[in-house]
Amino acid sequence: MEVNIFIARFDFPSIRSENQEKEMEAVGGSGSSEVENDLEMKLLRDRFRLSAISIAESQVSKNGMEVSKVVVACVADLAFKYTERLAKDLQLFAQHANRKSVNMEDVILCAHRNEHLSGLLRTFSNDLKVKDRQYERKRKKEVKKNDKTTI
Template sequence: MEIEKAGSDMEMEREEENDEETQLLRDRFRLSAISIAESEAKKNGMQVSEPIAACISDLAFKYAEHLAKDLQLFAHHAGRKMVNTEDVILAETSHRNENLSLSLRTFCNGLKAKEPQSERKRKKASRKEDKATTSALETADS
């Protein structure tokens, strides 16, 4: 009986810590979002009321939470523990945000193009090409 009580106490402490951490993240997110909104409004000669900025930041935070859960599920479904860029693109596609998906794909392709290939990757690619060439030659000779 005491073991069950101690276990439930530990679970409650973890939940409280998670709630505190989530609240801290939400507060920091809200401050950042309000700061960005005010900065952009100032650039465009506009003003943003604090309640509207707070509302937008709360919506953005909820969206980020939802997206994070989706990303975790996509990675888990693929048998991975870490989220990758394909998960992000898939999540946006599943939310029917085709414009954002296209932008993300373009951005990722740009990053891949800029990324230098390591010697190891080049060797693997050339080996695959060699196998494809030899198999094509074997079938042509036969």
């Protein structure tokens, strides 16, 4: 996969001139960039499936059971399709709020139908916020220390 992506990246631009590429991108991202995107999407999808499979297998081994390969592949595919739906929802939520970036609130809003799930996500987001604050404080302290040492 990675070799293919390298070929796509280094071969196609040499065929077209820069202006043509810009025109192609302006028209709608067709041509070499589309091929590149397609390859990159396949690569990302495979990586996603691999991590999903590893999570599922670790869960199964925790329970001391065995699992057939078909089931694991099905779970991975299910998770990928769920991710596509989730991403579309998140994009629409962000656009509706006139934002260019997806927020934590958007993700929690995606799971608003399941109270347990939204509660879980809310606690997780609070933990993340606390961790971020601690990290920022540490960084500021380190910056101050560095300033002192330089002075």
